[in-house]
Amino acid sequence: MSSKKTIAIIGNPNSGKTTLFNRLTGSNQHVGNWPGVTVDRKTGHICHDGVGIDIVDLPGIYSLSPYTQEEIIAREFVLSDELDGILNIVDAANIERNLYLTLQLIALGLPMVVALGFMDDVRAQGIEIDCDVLSERLGVPVVPISAKKGENMHNLLDGLAHHMRAPDKQPPYLHGVGAAIRRAAEQLQPLPLRQCSLPFYAAKLLEGDSAMWAQMDRLQMPEHMRVEINSIAAGMQSHANLTDKEMVLADALYDYIEEVVRAAYQRPKVHKETLTERIDKIVLHRVWALPIFAFFMFLMFWCTFGPIGSLLGDGMEYLIQSIISPAIRNGLTAAHTQDWLIGLICDGAIGGVGGVLSFLPQIVILFFFLSVLEDTGYLARVAFIMDTLLRRIGLSGKSFVPMLMGFGCTTPAVMAARTMENDADRRMTIMLTPFMSCGAKLPVYALVAGALFGAHQGLVVISLYVLGILMGILAGFLLKKTIFKEVSSGFVLELPTYRLPSFKGTVLNMWQKAKDFITRAGTLIFLMSVVIWLLQNFTPSLDVAQNAGESILGVIGTFIAPVFKPLGFGQWQESVALLTGLVAKEAVVSTMSVLYGAGGDSAMLSGLLGTVFTPLAGYSFLVFTLLYMPCMSAFATIKREMGGWRWAFGAAAFQTVLAYLAAMVVYQVGSLFL
Amino acid sequence: MKTLNNLKPGQSGVVESITAEGALKRHFLDMGITKGVVVTMERIAPFGDPVAVRLRGYSLSLRRAEAKKIVLEEHA
Incomplete structure (x- = not known):
């Protein structure tokens, strides 16, 4: 059978x-x-x-x-x-x-x-x-x-x-609680509820669970039943000499548990210190906790974004750009496909998707570490160590890892926020992570700061990182005062027993994350890449654009350029560069290079930028680059993790408005002094 | 009024009542912080907050502001 x-x-x-x-x-x-x-x-x-x-x-x-x-x-x-x-x-x-x-x-x-x-x-x-x-x-x-x-x-x-069998009896709770549950369950019998679960409904109603009472309203519980259950609850509390119904119930359950454990458990006479207690004595030591923590974070960061991660990422990019893409191009050419279609497929779609897929190795490495951190039980300790610092900006200790990852790449960082169980904290972390300057913005800083600030460029770049953190803190305050006003459920967190993660579980977890990411790259990002390529290569009358200036993107750039006038950079080239930065932040550099006609000559581009930007306008441009909405890979991830376009566009608008205001303040206030 | 927040590392106390409300009270109860349970202060985080306590055979971390809402028996 x-x-x-x-x-x-x-x-x-x-x-x-x-x-x-x-x-x-x-x-x-x-x-x-x-x-x-x-x-x-x-x-x-x-x-x-x-x-x-x-x-x-x-x-x-x-x-x-x-x-x-x-x-x-x-x-x-x-x-x-x-x-x-x-x-x-x-x-x-x-x-x-x-x-x-x-x-x-x-x-x-x-x-x-x-x-x-x-x-x-x-x-x-x-x-x-x-x-x-x-x-x-x-x-x-x-x-x-x-x-x-x-x-x-x-x-x-x-x-x-x-x-499997249904419980033969409900436990005989003391202080009249068991009897109260039984009597209340009997009362509930006429309601259209699953009969075997009536003790559960009864217990929740007795302890005053508001969600359960609301459900009873929807079921149109008769008034006499409501009165009867309330009077049963009132009788129950006087027995236990406690005034709070919730506490009476919890007390009765735990009393019963203690009795069961006494009967079924035999503990050794002397309490042996567990391995977890011994590890915590070192790992959570008041002095050593921070250096040990810093070491683990460094290790994770270094493996993900350092030589190993970049090598694998570059390998992935090489595979796509230099092997797969040319192969497809040759195939299409041999099949006499039209030039624009080849461009669309190879430069637009494969280029865009490939750019995002080159993050895949880093994401897999990062999730290996996150999965190990979480499964061993150390992640809860990270939260324990960092909570005080992060609470000041309305976050919790668990936000630390995603925020740190944000300096590498926003996409995996946003995914890392999944480890947070409180929804408001998680959403806030996702919205603030993009303020941590990601690795792809560094080439933009290097180019502009190198062209305009000469010997002081290092200082300029550091100031941008600090500004990102400060803006994150400010944004945190703003969000806490507006959208996320709800009282946080606090920081009551179990510090679990340390355990060795299982190999199988870790591999499964990495595979699921990778699959997730590839699926997204193949759908949403594919579409966005195609759209941006079309905008870049066609004029508004749908002819093939001879130069970037007359493409739809160029026209849009010219149209929105005046918007950036108050920030000090009003040419259409910068506007277009910022638009293509939505594909990937490092594209800001390559776009400017093309639009200013420098080809791949970075020295020439550097010289040209010196004539286009004043140092103040250049800094304002960098501030905007630092803070405006993240690239589409991150944007798509935010959409997925926040569970809707409304949140994703809200976050993007919030970031872009803040970027605009900050850059304007820099330029306008700076102009008064310079 | 003596609260969990007053304990120094290594000291223990017996829970008398909870002054928290709503989700926090529920969370305390679910985590086994009920009347009569023995709670031992284990350690304090490097920045002075939160704290870690041990009860019912496991470790729990909570902020000082939250620990203040757990009242202990005076004489313990």
């Missing part, structure tokens, strides 16, 4: 959930997004003993509260009719807090299995666990496993396929 079911895998963050998911489903995974949000929705399919099982990997959560995006997703999913059962992974080394989620899942009344993970860690600490006692107290099957070593996976699969 064959059948098919859908099971959700649910557990705390750092409970080994992802490792178990990878272990169970292998590479047989599909990654998408949950509707409306950028949280990954991973689904895997397995077949065991003729039973087909779809496993949905829910985000790591501590509770089914309705506060974070992850919790809301998980709660909606477990209350939906999509699922037939729950696989709850529990970290055996951190069992008290992990079981808190388990008890909430038990209240759902769905068939479930508890996988007790990290058994090897627990044994190493000399702790013994009686899984039969645990299973008997919780009323659901408990299977001890070690996902990393693959221990007991067969039993777990058997459990999923054949032995």
